[in-house]
Amino acid sequence: MHAVEEFERVPLVIRRQVYALFLQVTIKCLMCHSKQPAKLVLIVLPLLLLCYGIGNIQCSVVHENSEDFHSLLEFKRGITSDPKGALSNWNPYTHFCRWNGVNCSSTRPWRATELNLTGQNLAGQISPSLGNLTFLDTLDLGSNLLHGVIPDALTNCSNLAYLDLSKNNLMGVIPPRIGFLTKLADIVLDNNDLTGGIPAALGNITSLKVLSLKLNQLNGRIPHELWQMSNIVKLVLAQNNLSGGIPQTLSNISSLQKLSLAYNMLGSTLPSNIGDALPNLQLLYLGNDHFEGHIPASLGNLSGLKEMDLQSNHFTGQIPSSFGKLLQLTYLNLAGNKLEARDSKGWEFFHALANCSFLNALSLSNNQLQGAIPNSIANLSTNLTYLLLGGNNLSGIVPPSIKKFNGLIELALDFNNLTGTIEDWIGKLTNLQHLNLQSNNFIGTIPPSISDLAQLNYLSLAKNKFTGFVPPSLGNLKSMSTLNFSYNSFQGSIPAKFGNFRQLTTLDLSSNKFNGEIPETLGQFEQIQTIQMDQNFLTGNIPITFSNLKSLSMLNLSHNNLSGPVPAYLNDLNSLTKLDLSYNNFQGEIPNSGIFDNATIVSLDGNPGLCGGAMDLHMPPCHFVPRRVGKANYLIKILIPIFGFMSLVLLIYFLLVEKKTPRGYLSQQSFGEHFERVTYNDLAQATRDFSESNLIGRGSYGSVYRGKLKESKMEVAVKVFDLEMRGAERSFLAECEALRSIQHRNLLPIITACSTVDNAGNVFKALVYDLMPNGSLDTWLHHKGDEETPKRLGLTQRISIAVNVADALDYLHHDCGRPTVHRDLKPSNVLLDDDMNALLGDFGIARFYVDPQSTWAGSVSSIGVKGTIGYIPPEYGGGGHASTSGDVYSFGILLLEILTSKRPTDPMFVDGLDIISFVENSFPDQIFHVIDAHLVEECNNSTQEKNVPENEIYRCLVDLLQVGLSCTRSLPSERSNMKQVASKMHAIKTSHFGWKYKK
Ligand SMILES: *[C@@H]1O[C@H](CO)[C@@H](O)[C@H](O)[C@H]1NC(C)=O
Numbered sequence: 001m002h003a004v005e006e007f008e009r010v011p012l013v014i015r016r017q018v019y020a021l022f023l024q025v026t027i028k029c030l031m032c033h034s035k036q037p038a039k040l041v042l043i044v045l046p047l048l049l050l051c052y053g054i055g056n057i058q059c060s061v062v063h064e065n066s067e068d069f070h071s072l073l074e075f076k077r078g079i080t081s082d083p084k085g086a087l088s089n090w091n092p093y094t095h096f097c098r099w100n101g102v103n104c105s106s107t108r109p110w111r112a113t114e115l116n117l118t119g120q121n122l123a124g125q126i127s128p129s130l131g132n133l134t135f136l137d138t139l140d141l142g143s144n145l146l147h148g149v150i151p152d153a154l155t156n157c158s159n160l161a162y163l164d165l166s167k168n169n170l171m172g173v174i175p176p177r178i179g180f181l182t183k184l185a186d187i188v189l190d191n192n193d194l195t196g197g198i199p200a201a202l203g204n205i206t207s208l209k210v211l212s213l214k215l216n217q218l219n220g221r222i223p224h225e226l227w228q229m230s231n232i233v234k235l236v237l238a239q240n241n242l243s244g245g246i247p248q249t250l251s252n253i254s255s256l257q258k259l260s261l262a263y264n265m266l267g268s269t270l271p272s273n274i275g276d277a278l279p280n281l282q283l284l285y286l287g288n289d290h291f292e293g294h295i296p297a298s299l300g301n302l303s304g305l306k307e308m309d310l311q312s313n314h315f316t317g318q319i320p321s322s323f324g325k326l327l328q329l330t331y332l333n334l335a336g337n338k339l340e341a342r343d344s345k346g347w348e349f350f351h352a353l354a355n356c357s358f359l360n361a362l363s364l365s366n367n368q369l370q371g372a373i374p375n376s377i378a379n380l381s382t383n384l385t386y387l388l389l390g391g392n393n394l395s396g397i398v399p400p401s402i403k404k405f406n407g408l409i410e411l412a413l414d415f416n417n418l419t420g421t422i423e424d425w426i427g428k429l430t431n432l433q434h435l436n437l438q439s440n441n442f443i444g445t446i447p448p449s450i451s452d453l454a455q456l457n458y459l460s461l462a463k464n465k466f467t468g469f470v471p472p473s474l475g476n477l478k479s480m481s482t483l484n485f486s487y488n489s490f491q492g493s494i495p496a497k498f499g500n501f502r503q504l505t506t507l508d509l510s511s512n513k514f515n516g517e518i519p520e521t522l523g524q525f526e527q528i529q530t531i532q533m534d535q536n537f538l539t540g541n542i543p544i545t546f547s548n549l550k551s552l553s554m555l556n557l558s559h560n561n562l563s564g565p566v567p568a569y570l571n572d573l574n575s576l577t578k579l580d581l582s583y584n585n586f587q588g589e590i591p592n593s594g595i596f597d598n599a600t601i602v603s604l605d606g607n608p609g610l611c612g613g614a615m616d617l618h619m620p621p622c623h624f625v626p627r628r629v630g631k632a633n634y635l636i637k638i639l640i641p642i643f644g645f646m647s648l649v650l651l652i653y654f655l656l657v658e659k660k661t662p663r664g665y666l667s668q669q670s671f672g673e674h675f676e677r678v679t680y681n682d683l684a685q686a687t688r689d690f691s692e693s694n695l696i697g698r699g700s701y702g703s704v705y706r707g708k709l710k711e712s713k714m715e716v717a718v719k720v721f722d723l724e725m726r727g728a729e730r731s732f733l734a735e736c737e738a739l740r741s742i743q744h745r746n747l748l749p750i751i752t753a754c755s756t757v758d759n760a761g762n763v764f765k766a767l768v769y770d771l772m773p774n775g776s777l778d779t780w781l782h783h784k785g786d787e788e789t790p791k792r793l794g795l796t797q798r799i800s801i802a803v804n805v806a807d808a809l810d811y812l813h814h815d816c817g818r819p820t821v822h823r824d825l826k827p828s829n830v831l832l833d834d835d836m837n838a839l840l841g842d843f844g845i846a847r848f849y850v851d852p853q854s855t856w857a858g859s860v861s862s863i864g865v866k867g868t869i870g871y872i873p874p875e876y877g878g879g880g881h882a883s884t885s886g887d888v889y890s891f892g893i894l895l896l897e898i899l900t901s902k903r904p905t906d907p908m909f910v911d912g913l914d915i916i917s918f919v920e921n922s923f924p925d926q927i928f929h930v931i932d933a934h935l936v937e938e939c940n941n942s943t944q945e946k947n948v949p950e951n952e953i954y955r956c957l958v959d960l961l962q963v964g965l966s967c968t969r970s971l972p973s974e975r976s977n978m979k980q981v982a983s984k985m986h987a988i989k990t991s992h993f994g995w996k997y998k999k
Pocket of ligand 1: 116117140162
């Protein structure tokens with residue numbers, strides 16, 4: 001059977017030839033051989049004829065029912081991307097009834113009754129031609145990437161019983177004529193971008209059992225008609241913008257089992273008869289709306305109710321004790337209301353809940369419950385896994401009987417006034433994963449038995465009155481990810497065993513009485529983001545092992561007795577955004593550059609032994625001779641202000657007399673002695689006399705050589721300005737000036753500058769940078785074809801490089817004092833360090849942005865070169881002023897280049913096609929045609945290997961291209977600014993990394 005099916009996939013013409021051949025051979029056998037085979041052939045022949053015949057029949061069938069056939073083909077034409085080949089056998093040689101996803105009636109005339117292409121990642125639009133499939137009873141196109149509107153014509157499929165278009169990108173309204181589909185039983189349109197109101201006509205479809213419209217942007221009121229549907233089983237309208245409320249007198253809907261209206265703007269009080277009108281309700285989700293008033297006691301009559309969620313509304317009054325009648329209840333969430341329990345009457349509900357013997361999750365957090373936790377807690381179901389009572393006004397001790405709930409996974413008692421010790425019950429809750437006791441008045445110690453809570457990953461004891469030593473055995477809890485002991489009176493040293501917390505992201509030990517040294521083992525935290533140990537009595541140095549904490553973003557060690565140097569390696573912790581070492585006894589010179597230049601990140605006050613560092617830190621200067629490179633930096637710090645002034649004078653000079661003196665005129669003496677440390681000979685030696693073999697690139701105004709400074713052994717890149725070239729002198733000055741005041745981890749810093757004469761007496765100017773070992777982005781994106789194993793960038797690396805560049809530009813435009821325009825953004829100016837972090841270099845033609853109205857700026861814009869062809873925004877060509885939005889344009893081009901690996905100057909871009917329209921033409925449905933083939937391949941592999949949903953990668957790529965396209969709008973006013981772009985890029989990066997590492 002299978003083989004026959006396979007055979008039928010072969011085009012008919014070929015099939016016929018095969019049949020014919022087979023017939024010929026058989027007939028020959030019949031004529032020239034003995035009886036036996038002849039007999040066989042007599043049996044086979046009719047069969048063969050039959051087969052041959054079927055081939056013919058099938059061919060004619062296609063014509064017999066041309067309407068469905070053509071309608072489906074038309075549907076296929078609307079699909080622009082079919083990555084899984086779901087429609088691969090949708091061709092005229094296969095009967096449409098055998099096409100993937102199509103099912104037909106079992107008797108003639110064969111008509112399509114089912115179209116099911118769920119989860120095929122199809123992109124494109126839904127063709128209105130589907131409206132011709134009048135026999136269709138099931139249409140399931142869920143979980144694809146379809147966009148556009150739901151065609152009104154679908155309402156012609158009068159036999160439709162099941163309609164699922166969920167999880168697509170459909171927009172527009174739900175067709176109002178949907179009410180004509182009177183046989184519909186299921187309508188599932190979840191998770192799209194549908195707008196407008198819910199059509200009242202839906203209420204007239206008496207056969208409707210399931211109506212699910214959640215996760216759209218539907219607005220308006222819920223039509224009254226919907227509350228009259230006599231057969232509805234599931235009504236799911238959650239996560240829209242619906243307003244209004246539920247009718248005050250609800251008529252009986254005994255079929256309804258699930259009602260979900262959560263996350264809307266529904267309000268007013270609940271009808272008091274709700275529990276009587278919906279007698280078969282099992283699931284009731286009304287959380288995160290604006291409902292108010294008392295919770296109707298009639299809800300207690302829902303004898304089949306399993307789950308009730310009323311959280312985050314404005315309910316007031318007492319919790320009905322009738323809830324004790326909900327014998328099937330497993331989940332009760334009343335958190336985030338204004339519910340009260342002031343006296344024994346108010347707590348009656350709690351005693352009554354003892355009858356709910358299946359109760360599994362109970363949250364009463366953030367209400368106004370007062371007094372002691374009743375001892376009747378002991379009678380609650382032992383099935384409890386979640387017990388959340390935080391944010392109330394509970395006082396007294398926790399009833400020790402709580403220890404019987406050893407199935408608890410989460411226990412939250414935070415923000416109450418509870419007291420007493422935890423010693424005799426905590427160790428029994430051996431399944432706890434999440435324990436929050438923050439902000440109470442608990443006393444006593446942490447018992448060693450806490451190490452029995454092997455699953456614990458969140459532990460907050462913050463803001464209590466705990467004392468004593470922390471049991472080292474706590475370090476056995478390997479899943480720990482957040483540990484907060486802050487604001488207690490814990491003492492002794494920090495257990496070295498804490499180093500076992502490999503999953504830890506947050507460690508907060510602030511404001512205790514910890515003493516001794518910081519254990520070196522804490523350098524083993526692989527995921528750590530926040531370490532706070534301020535306000536203790538810690539001594540010793542910051543452990544060298546902290547240099548491993550690559551994901552650390554905040555380190556607060558202030559108000560201790562720590563000493564030793566401020567470690568320079570903290571500069572290598574690229575994620576660090578806050579470093580507070582204030583009020584300790586750190587000594588010596590503050591490391592230069594990196595985060596230490598940014599006084600908003602670093603706090604070093606109250607360390608009398610510290611000196612040097614960036615100006616903003618306001619530390620006294622050091623008196624000893626600094627290291628060589630340090631000195632060079634220091635020199636630059638002093639030099640550059642002079643430089644800055646000089647360049648301004650020079651610039652004005654040039655504006656006035658440029659034509660007469662096209663070449664640099666500065667004499668060596670003007671700068672000479674300050675640069676004595678790096679002489680012409682030093683640089684000549686470092687670069688082997690500027691040999692061709694050391695040449696690593698040619699910039700706008702000269703050549704760049706790699707080299708190694710003899711004395712300091714530093715690997716450097718030396719940019720030698722070709723002073724023959726017009727504007728080179730100014731370029732040199734512009735770069736010095738630009739880098740004078742601006743420093744950022746994604747901007748390439750200069751180590752030193754050299755302005756002198758060479759051995760032949762010619763003026764020589766050069767800038768010296770750190771050598772970036774991974775070269776420029778250009779060499780990674782574009783291969784010359786002579787490398788053995790060409791270097792390739794993965795998607796993650798490309799995103800991270802683009803984010804670095806966006807950060808650098810954001811800083812230049814918005815955060816470095818005066819807005820600076822880079823003007824020459826392109827891949828060869830993006831350099832990559834050891835860890836593939838991108839640093840933006842070549843400020844040769846950077847300009848401080850000034851009011852374009854001023855005449856000075858007007859003159860600036862008339863100066864020679866302003867960038868590189870392909871990356872220059874259109875307005876510069878028209879004589880526009882250099883502006884930050886010009887950089888935004890160049891960034892857009894760069895981003896498109898990073899994703900497509902096509903230069904904007906690629907020979908394919910002719911006849912009006914450029915890199916922008918190239919991407920635009922395929923956006924968003926066919927982006928895999930324009931994305932770099934290696935990325936497409938990576939995406940395909942990762943989908944198979946790591947379970948990464950292909951949709952997510954696709955969406956990420958679409959988002960990135962979208963940023964690129966929005967930056968490259970031809971009108972500067974239509975482009976976002978760099979701050980917005982950077983923040984969008986970060987959001988994309990976060991969501992990319994988010995799903996990448998999800999299990
Ligand atoms: C469509 O097919 C999928 C499996 O391919 C199945 O899970 C789903 O139930 C089908 N939809 C309908 C409405 O039958």
